[in-house]
Amino acid sequence: MEQLTDSILTKVIKNRPANSHKGTFGKILLVGGNQNFGGAIIMAASAAVYAGAGLVTTATDSVNLDSLHDRLPETMFINYHDKVQLSNSASSVDTVVVGPGLGDDVRSQEVLLTVFANLSDQQTVIIDGSAITMMSKYKIDQPAGHVIYTPHQMEWQRLSGITISDQTIENNSQVARQMNATVVVKKHHTEIYTVDNKVYQLPIGTPAQATGGMGDTLAGIVGGFTAQFTNKTDAVLAAVYAHSAIAEQIAQNHYVVLPHQITESLPQFMNKYAN
Numbered sequence: 001m002e003q004l005t006d007s008i009l010t011k012v013i014k015n016r017p018a019n020s021h022k023g024t025f026g027k028i029l030l031v032g033g034n035q036n037f038g039g040a041i042i043m044a045a046s047a048a049v050y051a052g053a054g055l056v057t058t059a060t061d062s063v064n065l066d067s068l069h070d071r072l073p074e075t076m077f078i079n080y081h082d083k084v085q086l087s088n089s090a091s092s093v094d095t096v097v098v099g100p101g102l103g104d105d106v107r108s109q110e111v112l113l114t115v116f117a118n119l120s121d122q123q124t125v126i127i128d129g130s131a132i133t134m135m136s137k138y139k140i141d142q143p144a145g146h147v148i149y150t151p152h153q154m155e156w157q158r159l160s161g162i163t164i165s166d167q168t169i170e171n172n173s174q175v176a177r178q179m180n181a182t183v184v185v186k187k188h189h190t191e192i193y194t195v196d197n198k199v200y201q202l203p204i205g206t207p208a209q210a211t212g213g214m215g216d217t218l219a220g221i222v223g224g225f226t227a228q229f230t231n232k233t234d235a236v237l238a239a240v241y242a243h244s245a246i247a248e249q250i251a252q253n254h255y256v257v258l259p260h261q262i263t264e265s266l267p268q269f270m271n272k273y274a275n
């Protein structure tokens with residue numbers, strides 16, 4: 001197992017070519033936010049935009065449209081109950097983040113199945129929150145694409161069948177190896193199990209991060225990084241590291257770190273490491 005350091009940031013975050021345009025930095029679709037959890041997808045989409053994704057579309061319940069655009073005018077919007085629009089977008093973007101605040105009822109399941117049915121091998125899909133819970137609850141198969149799961153320990157228990165107290169590196173690796181996916185098991189000192197069977201641990205992070213929306217924000221950063229940086233595994237590692245490194249900086253003089261504070265710090269933080 002390897003400990004992550006800030007060298008992953010300089011490895012991944014590159015100066016932007018002078019002749020680039022928004023298309024250079026990836027098209028990303030974020031899917032989530034039911035009538036109760038709209039904040040989750042707003043936080044995830046905001047993180048993706050501030051992490052530098054080129055073109056961001058948010059598919060959510062239409063009840064969330066006004067607050068979404070109020071917070072984040074940079075994103076486009078789709079009503080996720082519109083199957084045609086959701087299918088077209090899911091099949092045409094480079095990267096999909098699905099799950100933050102999606103909920104786990106049958107209507108949420110319908111949305112998830114539509115997204116999964118429209119993915120193909122060239123795409124990257126980050127599966128978070130309710131999407132993970134629903135895959136276990138409704139026994140939904142892993143979709144096509146480069147798959148990245150971002151479960152917290154309870155979601156990992158649901159997905160892997162390993163109870164939280166048995167989630168050792170060895171047990172986690174054994175299950176992750178059979179999944180053909182990258183798995184980010186989120187906790188204090190998060191672990192990342194990569195597709196090529198390596199294990200990384202995050203040695204930083206603070207209990208000031210223990211607040212709702214912190215993982216939704218991470219999912220958006222992972223989406224933003226994988227959308228614009230070539231090596232997908234390194235992009236995940238850098239996203240996980242940046243999320244907690246920013247949190248630690250804020251926590252030096254704040255008792256609790258709010259997810260949107262991390263998001264707002266991203267452009268300045270990334271600029272320090274770009275080379």
Ligand SMILES: NC(=O)C1=CN([C@@H]2O[C@H](COP(=O)(O)OP(=O)(O)OC[C@H]3O[C@@H](n4cnc5c(N)ncnc54)[C@H](O)[C@@H]3O)[C@@H](O)[C@H]2O)[C@@H](O)CC1
Nearest residue numbers: 037038039040099100101102129130152153154187212213
């Ligand atoms: N503002 C919003 O709209 C928010 C929406 N959220 C969404 O709510 C949905 C349900 O997710 P939840 O995670 O709240 O509910 P879950 O039921 O999936 O998991 C939460 C439970 O897991 C337990 N747990 C054990 N180990 C844990 C660990 N290491 N990290 C986190 N929890 C651990 C917690 O104590 C809690 O009882 C998701 O779609 C999520 O994205 C949450 O992110 C909270 C904020």
Ligand SMILES: Nc1ncnc2c1ncn2[C@@H]1O[C@H](COP(=O)(O)OP(=O)(O)O)[C@@H](O)[C@H]1O
Nearest residue numbers: 152186187188205206207210212213214215216
């Ligand atoms: N005590 C802690 N130390 C370090 N990181 C933490 C701590 N508590 C929570 N986090 C981080 O906060 C995030 C929480 O994710 P998650 O539980 O999915 O939140 P949510 O679904 O509410 O957005 C993870 O990245 C986790 O590693």
Ligand SMILES: [Mg+2]
Nearest residue numbers: 129152215216
């Ligand atoms: Mg979560």
